[in-house]
Amino acid sequence: MNVFEVAMKMEDDGKAYYQKLAAQTAHEGLHKIFLQLAEDEQKHHDIFKRLKEKTPTSMQKSTALEQAKNVFETLIASRTNLTIAGDLDGYRHAMKLEANSFRFYEEAAAKEQDAKVKELLLQIAGEEQKHFNILQNVYDFVNAPNQFLAWAEFSNLGEFRNFGRDSTI
Template identity: 50%
Template sequence: MNIFEFAMKMELDGKAYYEKLAEGTSESGLKAIFTKLAADEQKHYDTIVTLKTDATCSMPDTIILNEAKNLFENLLKNKDITDSLKKSLDGYQHARKIEADSVRFYEDLAQKETNPELGQIFTRIAGEEKEHYNILDNLYDFVLEPQYFLAWREFSNIKEL
């Protein structure tokens, strides 16, 4: 399996996982977050498919972080829902691990890439995967201990899992 095929499989697996999380929740805000994460993974997949034949392709920007912040604010207004969400903590933690692994994978690809255009695309995908991790990290912390959750946090580094 070459690097592009591996990346494509990784993105499709991530998309399927987010679709599964979306189907498994009745909370509309979470469903929207997971659906948007799945759409981003599809976008990454489509970009990688194009990169196989065209190293100069571009990738549309993501807006998921801002959208997730807005959806997350609605979750904060109703902290009573956290009891029903706690059953999914393992799923959120697994999704964080998937995103952390993706960040490392794409950062490594970008660092090793000799074609600067490909390297830039891999760096952008890594950045979007960091945003996904940030969303999941905030969600995990909120569900785990809502009484201590004060506000959305943005992380520049991914902690070691």
């Protein structure tokens, strides 16, 4: 398999994974984010297909980051608490896939002789980095309730306030 065939397979796998995540989430905003990421992966697949066929191609800038920003602004404004703990492993897996894609495309670009193909590989690597950032934000937002201790856990600290102040000593 050549680099374009490997890339098309990676993009197909990414698309299928994002569609799976979209189907698993009940939250409309996250559903949209995952579908946008799946759409981006399809666009990347199509670019690699045209490159393999030696058909001139270019790439449109993704709007996934802007759309994700809007979703997060809405979530924060509404103080929505997402309890999707079961999906955390899925989000971590998706982040790993994006990181691997980013590295793969950067390495392929470093080896590429054709300047136009090299530029496209670097653009796609940049989009994969943006996808990783979106997923990191989703993960952080969904996992936020697990990242702090409840004040009730410190309810026994009152016993230590007077430590050393005992008047009988």
